[in-house]
Amino acid sequence: MVQILMQFISTPSYSIALNGEVFGFFKGQRGLRQGGPLSPLIFTICLEYFSRILQIVQKHAKFRFHPLCKRIGISHLCFADDLILFCKGDRASIELMVNAFNFFSKASGLQLNRGKCNFYYNGVDEGLVKEVERATGMCRGNVPFGYLGVSVSPKRLSILDCNCLVDKVVDRIRGLGSKQLSYAGRTCHGGLKVCRAEKQGGLGIKNLQIWNCAAIAKYVWWIKKKENHLWVKWVHAIYIKGDICKDYEPPLNSSLAWRKICQIKTLMKDCIWAQNVHYSINYGYSWLLPDTGTVDLAFMASEQRLLTQVRLMNMGIAQHNSCYLCGIMPEDHKHLFIACVYSATCCRLVSDWCSFQIPLANCIQWWIALRSRTLTQKKALTSLSPH
Numbered sequence: 612m613v614q615i616l617m618q619f620i621s622t623p624s625y626s627i628a629l630n631g632e633v634f635g636f637f638k639g640q641r642g643l644r645q646g647g648p649l650s651p652l653i654f655t656i657c658l659e660y661f662s663r664i665l666q667i668v669q670k671h672a673k674f675r676f677h678p679l680c681k682r683i684g685i686s687h688l689c690f691a692d693d694l695i696l697f698c699k700g701d702r703a704s705i706e707l708m709v710n711a712f713n714f715f716s717k718a719s720g721l722q723l724n725r726g727k728c729n730f731y732y733n734g735v736d737e738g739l740v741k742e743v744e745r746a747t748g749m750c751r752g753n754v755p756f757g758y759l760g761v762s763v764s765p766k767r768l769s770i771l772d773c774n775c776l777v778d779k780v781v782d783r784i785r786g787l788g789s790k791q792l793s794y795a796g797r798t799c800h801g802g803l804k805v806c807r808a809e810k811q812g813g814l815g816i817k818n819l820q821i822w823n824c825a826a827i828a829k830y831v832w833w834i835k836k837k838e839n840h841l842w843v844k845w846v847h848a849i850y851i852k853g854d855i856c857k858d859y860e861p862p863l864n865s866s867l868a869w870r871k872i873c874q875i876k877t878l879m880k881d882c883i884w885a886q887n888v889h890y891s892i893n894y895g896y897s898w899l900l901p902d903t904g905t906v907d908l909a910f911m912a913s914e915q916r917l918l919t920q921v922r923l924m925n926m927g928i929a930q931h932n933s934c935y936l937c938g939i940m941p942e943d944h945k946h947l948f949i950a951c952v953y954s955a956t957c958c959r960l961v962s963d964w965c966s967f968q969i970p971l972a973n974c975i976q977w978w979i980a981l982r983s984r985t986l987t988q989k990k991a992l993t994s995l996s997p998h
């Protein structure tokens with residue numbers, strides 16, 4: 612088995628494609644065939660050896676974990692040819708890590724590209740930093756750094772930090788060709804309306820901001836189900852420390868990303884914690900953006916699922932949450948139907964006009980009750996109400 616694998620690693624050769632023609636034939640010393648279907652698997656087998664070396668290092672008396680990785684014992688993350696090692700910033704732990712890698716390097720023949728490696732630290736003595744730089748030949752890196760095409764930083768990312776992601780998406784859209792591009796371009800302006808189903812006069816296009824909320828809620832679902840993902844375990848160990856409930860509040864010192872996820876959790880708790888639900892992003896999306904052509908408006912209002920300004924702002928779609936009718940208070944369901952001066956005035960005028968008292972404090976329930984009755988019942992109900 613080992614011999615077969617070594618054949619894969621030691622025999623690749625390379626050619627150069629120039630203007631559509633292939634030139635040359637270079638023999639590689641070591642490394643995997645680029646794009647070979649077996650390459651990712653073989654790489655994983657090689658890295659498994661390194662993982663096992665690190666497991667031995669973790670048991671060393673002088674090794675200390677990175678403070679946020681201690682609880683679930685993470686010392687490294689690797690994916691494709693990216694490798695991140697974590698440890699506490701003390702001399703002994705760093706030395707153990709470097710020695711472990713050198714040992715692996717000798718055994719496997721895989722070597723670091725030192726120009727592409729960096730180390731990152733916080734609150735470490737400058738003298739030690741210089742020493743590590745000398746000993747490893749690696750430079751101190753600056754955050755954010757890219758991992759799997761995403762910027763990684765302990766601080767809030769700026770728009771500038773996300774530019775590489777935006778560029779990728781723009782490139783992808785360009786690749787769609789001019790016909791689809793003009794179609795996409797046209798639909799950018801319609802807002803929520805184009806996202807309605809085609810039968811309702813929309814174009815049936817997904818609203819990406821709402822889709823993003825539904826996708827983030829999938830994380831909450833995983834956490835609730837305690838799915839077997841490293842990240843889910845980490846969140847449980849560091850932030851939740853028990854079961855997540857509907858009304859869980861994130862600790863004040865938690866990361867921005869975690870607070871955002873919790874904001875979506877609050878917004879969608881009735882969807883995620885509903886009985887007999889197996890959450891999917893599609894399900895969450897249609898819960899957030901219901902098919903308004905077929906849904907009972909009064910029912911949606913009583914379930915607090917209308918897209919009020921407060922909800923739109925929580926989803927990151929609206930820039931402010933104040934009511935469009937009075938311009939003063941935040942526009943949530945209670946405000947829109949009961950508390951708003953404008954709504955109350957409308958309600959009173961209608962009441963006077965029909966000489967019929969609408970119970971303002973629970974007008975939504977009254978509205979539902981009214982809708983569910985037959986026409987004769989409705990007439991009887993309205994005639995009985997106090998004038």
Ligand SMILES: [Zn+2]
Binds near residue numbers: 934936937946
């Ligand atoms: Zn108002």
